[in-house]
Amino acid sequence: MCRTAGQYVPGDPRKPLHKCDIYRQPAAGNLLKQLMAKGASQPWQEVLQETLGEGRLDGTALREYFAPLEEWLRQENLRTNEYLGWNYDGVYCKRSIETAGLQVFGDGYNGVQGQQGADSLYLLPLILSTFYISFQF
Numbered sequence: 696m697c698r699t700a701g702q703y704v705p706g707d708p709r710k711p712l713h714k715c716d717i718y719r720q721p722a723a724g725n726l727l728k729q730l731m732a733k734g735a736s737q738p739w740q741e742v743l744q745e746t747l748g749e750g751r752l753d754g755t756a757l758r759e760y761f762a763p764l765e766e767w768l769r770q771e772n773l774r775t776n777e778y779l780g781w782n783y784d785g786v787y788c789k790r791s792i793e794t795a796g797l798q799v800f801g802d803g804y805n806g807v808q809g810q811q812g813a814d815s816l817y818l819l820p821l822i823l824s825t826f827y828i829s830f831q832f
Contacts, residue, residue, distance in 0.1 A: 696723040712760045754825040761820075 697703035697715035700723040704710040717723035726746070733742050744750035758765075772779060 696720075696726050699723055699726045712756060713763055752825070752828070754822075757825055757828070 696717050697712060698705075700715075700717050700720035702710065702715040702717060702720070702723075703712045729746050730742060740750045743752075771777070
């Protein structure tokens with residue numbers, strides 16, 4: 696919608712994604728109408744393919760949108776020498792960990808030892824946002 700409204704141009708520092716404003720942009724509204732018009736009559740992947748020419752969702756735009764925040768967090772954590780990650784401290788989430796096939800760093804679950812997973816701290820909100828948006832369509 697940001698591209699359609701002319702509010703975002705990939706690679707153009709004058710029109711970054713995080714400054715996109717589609718409020719009162721007829722082109723963006725028309726695209727949204729087109730996407731929503733089919734309702735539940737057709738799988739969302741087909742609607743995306745017909746409307747946008749792409750039948751799958753991709754988290755690249757979310758990463759780009761949150762890039763300024765991610766960079767600020769990275770710099771701030773380095774500046775303050777902030778501890779990144781968490782240690783496993785109980786069995787309260789054992790079933791969730793087993794079900795998801797996750798490993799927890801530290802003295803924790805299954806005796807896993809390793810680095811503190813710094814990337815997971817600021818990637819987690821992006822991943823959760825991607826899943827949330829995916830299930831909205």
